[in-house]
Amino acid sequence: xxxxxxxxxxxxxxxxxxxxxxxxxxxxxxxxxxxxxxxxxxxxxxxxxxxxxxxxxxxxxxxxxxxxxxxxxxxxxxxxxxxxxxxxxxxxxxxxxxxxxxxxxxxxxxxxxxxxxxxxxxxxxxxxxxxxxxxxxxxxxxxxxxxxxxxxxxxxxxxxxxxxxxxxxxxxxxxxxxxxxxxxxxxxxxxxxxxxxxxxxxxxxxxxx
Numbered sequence: 619x620x621x622x623x624x625x626x627x628x629x630x631x632x633x634x635x636x637x638x639x640x641x642x643x644x645x646x647x648x649x650x651x652x653x654x655x656x657x658x659x660x661x662x663x664x665x666x667x668x669x670x671x672x673x674x675x676x677x678x679x680x681x682x683x684x685x686x687x688x689x690x691x692x693x694x695x696x697x698x699x700x701x702x703x704x705x706x707x708x709x710x711x712x713x714x715x716x717x718x719x720x721x722x723x724x725x726x727x728x729x730x731x732x733x734x735x736x737x738x739x740x741x742x743x744x745x746x747x748x749x750x751x752x753x754x755x756x757x758x759x760x761x762x763x764x765x766x767x768x769x770x771x772x773x774x775x776x777x778x779x780x781x782x783x784x785x786x787x788x789x790x791x792x793x794x795x796x797x798x799x800x801x802x803x804x805x806x807x808x809x810x811x812x813x814x815x816x817x818x819x820x821x822x823x824x825x826x827x
Contacts, residue, residue, distance in 0.1 A: 630818035637814030645807040652800035659793040660746050664691055666787065673721065673784035674768040681728075681758030685789035688723050688735060688765055691750040692783035711749050713782045718743065718751040720769045720780065728761030755789055 668686065669679040670693055690713040721737035735754025737743075745751040753767070769780040 627822050630822055633814050633818030637811040637816075637818065639811075640807055640814065641811035645804050645811060648800045648803040648807060652797055652804065655793060655797045655800065657746065659790065659797065660744075660750060661694055663687075663787045663790060663793075664689075664694055664750065664785065667691075667693055667785040668787055669765075670783065670785040673782050674772070674780075675766075675784060677765045677767075677784065677786055679763060679765075679786060681760060681763040683760045684758050685755060685791070686758055686786050687755050687789045688725075688753040688767070689750055689785055689787065690717055690721065690753060690782045691785050693785065694749075709781075711783065713748060713751050715745070715751060717769070717780060717782050718745075718753055720771065721753045721767055722770050723753055723765055723767040725756045726764040726766070727759045728763060729759065 668681075669677040671677050673690065692711050718737035723735050723737075725733050725735070727733075733756060735756065737751075737753040740752060740754055743752055765784075765786055767784055771780075773779050
């Protein structure tokens with residue numbers, strides 16, 4: 619039996635079912651796919667970093683004519699039983715959002731020219747938990763290159779020098795666009811599903827006589 623409110627028609631169960639189906643079978647898979655791409659893709663980029671070290675510090679590498687990312691992160695070793703204490707593991711891997719904001723890096727290209735990036739002036743900052751935060755990007759020019767990074771201020775409020783893992787890895791525009799596209803899909807299809815549910819309940823109209 620369909621329940622109906624004064625001035626409204628019966629509940630449209632087909633619309634409700636359609637809205638639930640859109641959320642469950644399209645929006646949720648989009649969300650899961652975005653998470654898998656974001657986490658798995660980032661893991662692969664970090665695992666194949668072109669160069670890694672510690673900041674403040676200096677990284678040297680042979681750059682191709684590709685887009686590169688400077689990030690505060692260490693290569694994942696996949697070993698949870700490496701004998702490190704909790705404090706040692708935190709020091710090796712942990713980074714904070716404020717670390718990226720205070721990072722100042724200078725890129726030296728093969729021809730001797732330089733450019734600078736600041737973590738607080740990124741168009742888009744990407745992060746994964748407390749193990750990965752980007753500082754900026756640059757275009758390689760083919761040949762021996764270097765990245766020098768420091769922090770401004772160099773110490774935290776307690777006077778402890780700021781030190782974090784540092785790496786340079788290739789940018790993957792395709793992975794980025796796919797991930798963001800799936801996240802956009804989550805909001806679009808979740809919105810469509812919600813509208814269908816509301817259309818079948820709250821916004822339903824009485825049928826014409």
